[in-house]
Amino acid sequence: MSEETQKIAYKAYPLGFCAGVAWSIDNAKRALNDGPVTGLGNLVNNFPVVHSLEARGMTFVEDPVYIPEGARVMISAHGLSESERRLLRDKKTQIIDSTCPLVAKVHERVKRAKEIAVAEGRDWDVLYICKDLEHREPKGVIGEAPDNITPIRTEEDVKDFVPVPGKMYFIDTQTTLNTGKALAWIDRLREKIPDIRIPDLGDVCFATQNRQGALGLVLAREPQVMIAFGSRISSNTSELVKMGKAAGAEVYLVETAEEVQRGMFEGASRVAVTAGASADPMHADKFMRQLSVGGYKIEDLRFGKPEPVNFNIPPRVEDYRNT
Numbered sequence: 449m450s451e452e453t454q455k456i457a458y459k460a461y462p463l464g465f466c467a468g469v470a471w472s473i474d475n476a477k478r479a480l481n482d483g484p485v486t487g488l489g490n491l492v493n494n495f496p497v498v499h500s501l502e503a504r505g506m507t508f509v510e511d512p513v514y515i516p517e518g519a520r521v522m523i524s525a526h527g528l529s530e531s532e533r534r535l536l537r538d539k540k541t542q543i544i545d546s547t548c549p550l551v552a553k554v555h556e557r558v559k560r561a562k563e564i565a566v567a568e569g570r571d572w573d574v575l576y577i578c579k580d581l582e583h584r585e586p587k588g589v590i591g592e593a594p595d596n597i598t599p600i601r602t603e604e605d606v607k608d609f610v611p612v613p614g615k616m617y618f619i620d621t622q623t624t625l626n627t628g629k630a631l632a633w634i635d636r637l638r639e640k641i642p643d644i645r646i647p648d649l650g651d652v653c654f655a656t657q658n659r660q661g662a663l664g665l666v667l668a669r670e671p672q673v674m675i676a677f678g679s680r681i682s683s684n685t686s687e688l689v690k691m692g693k694a695a696g697a698e699v700y701l702v703e704t705a706e707e708v709q710r711g712m713f714e715g716a717s718r719v720a721v722t723a724g725a726s727a728d729p730m731h732a733d734k735f736m737r738q739l740s741v742g743g744y745k746i747e748d749l750r751f752g753k754p755e756p757v758n759f760n761i762p763p764r765v766e767d768y769r770n771t
């Protein structure tokens with residue numbers, strides 16, 4: 449077969465479940481072995497997984513006020529603010545904490561920012577770069593210090609921000625942002641506040657960076673179509689979708705292999721496949737097998753080091769630097 453007629457499907461690797469999501473799901477399954485569990489918010493942004501846990505006896509509520517006294521409660525991978533945790537403690541619940549350690553690390557950093565500012569006797573503010581304020585992760589982080597966190601969500605927020613003289617500023621970010629955009633915004637904020645404290649290693653998590661990096665390699669092959677596996681409410685999947693669209697691919701977001709219709713990719717000689725960190729990779733793999741049977745050559749494009757499959761808990765709290 450000539451190069452021109454060879455159809456190719458590019459798999460952006462890694463894809464699908466990150467260590468944090470896999471860990472949360474395992475925690476839920478283990479906890480259900482010991483009796484009923486109420487999940488606070490979707491445990492992970494994956495409705496098939498949430499429904500399968502419901503079938504095993506797990507219930508989900510969105511607001512901690514609805515948690516019954518004394519219940520066994522699981523905090524989702526997206527975390528929870530200290531005030532909400534207090535509410536759970538007041539209700540004498542048994543808390544099973546499945547906050548991803550990389551989200552917990554951002555909470556710890558907000559607490560550390562307060563310690564540093566208080567020790568120096570300064571007024572302080574964390575500029576928190578994030579997306580949807582209704583998403584659980586930003587809600588939980590902002591809830592750590594609502595009076596001392598300024599959300600930075602748009603280009604206008606960055607442009608219009610005016611520092612208060614004498615105030616101590618810190619930067620933290622949501623874990624699932626577009627890596628390039630987060631770094632660009634940090635640079636622009638640093639121009640306004642040269643001594644701003646930024647997280648030493650950044651807050652955008654390795655899983656988000658790796659999935660975006662791998663997709664960047666795939667998009668450089670100029671696929672006509674991109675199939676992204678994941679949920680519409682998943683923050684890191686939505687960044688992958690935006691990347692595909694920005695590169696000019698026709699992008700379809702699906703949750704399962706069964707949702708992929710032939711018409712989505714028919715006629716495309718280059719197809720990209722990716723999956724967000726809360727998507728089960730089995731769906732992408734199943735679709736790749738179908739493409740292979742349909743005559744596509746499969747190419748895996750890999751990015752980053754092999755990902756950890758577990759975490760050190762409790763999370764290591766990195767300090768800030770101000771360069």
Ligand code: SF4
Binds near residue numbers: 549
């Ligand atoms: S995407 Fe990142 S922060 Fe979110 S659960 Fe996975 S590893 Fe943790």
